Amino acid sequence: MNTSEFLEQFSLIERKLLSMAIDFDQKQGLFDLLKYLQSNKILTDNLIILLRDVFQIRNKVVSSPSGISLSTDDVEKVHQIKQSLML
């Protein structure tokens, strides 16, 4: 999975999470979105931890000048999240 493909997958996940967070102010960032989902018990703690990991991967990708290579472990986490969110 290259940078562009990862960001596409991440975008799908983000849209799904936003659709689950009905009262969430979308002007706030992803970090606050995750907090909202956790504090409102919309997602399990295990899924929150997986999402945190993938958010961190996303941040590394966005922060790098021309993207980074993703490990198989990173890709596996994306697949696990998509399965859990039924994407």
Place this chain on the structure above:
Amino acid sequence: MRIGNLFNREPPPPKLERELRPEELREKMRDPNFLPTREDIFYAFKPEGHDVGKWRDFCFDKKNPVFEFLNQEFITAVSNHFARSAQSLGASKDTPVTILEVGAGNGRLSHFLQQKLDEILPGKVNIIATDSGKLGLKTDFPVETIGHKKALEKYRPQIVVFSWMPYEVDVTNDFRTTRSVNEYILIGETNGQSCGDEWLTWGKKWPLDRDERKNIPPYIVDGFDREDLNGVGIHQISRMDDLGRRSYSGTVSFKRKK
């Protein structure tokens, strides 16, 4: 028509941005001296829906990566903020205010800010562009290769600006402990996204982070007030934006309490 004009062939005037096709305008945007409007950017990349592929290719370009898509409206809004800050610090031609840019990359931000501030407050603000050089980016305008700590010591700035501080890096503690610094401005993704360190920069804890030492955000402990510059943020376009659908970057000021 005067006869002389027939022999005095001048090059045709450059095309206005609106006369260019989107692909021509995209090419023009590779010219570091060209500062587009927000409308230009939308026109170049969103002629018939947002082509994410073209956008990402442009922004994640190895030779000239774009983090914040500089535009005229954004530069004007940031400059107006700096002008107000400089005036409150008593800027004059004899004692100009020094703004230090850290992580200046290709130097475009400092270049356009200095241009605009020279119009608003002529001779009263000096912007110095510096970069550690760690990313090996090419520069388009003067940028001094120097680490941020040495730059803080050398220039003793009253204001510091850092656009797109790398992820998991925090240098704001060094800004706050430099006595001359009255204000620092962070541009980019805020609040624990891809710029800086979640806790050290923004005072944000990840969900399920039970570290009890993370209690009061470091900038508050150090006596700084935070202000989100929403009037600037509305003009921003970053590499992650959906062009009109969702915006990810912002500008935040941290000011030393009096």
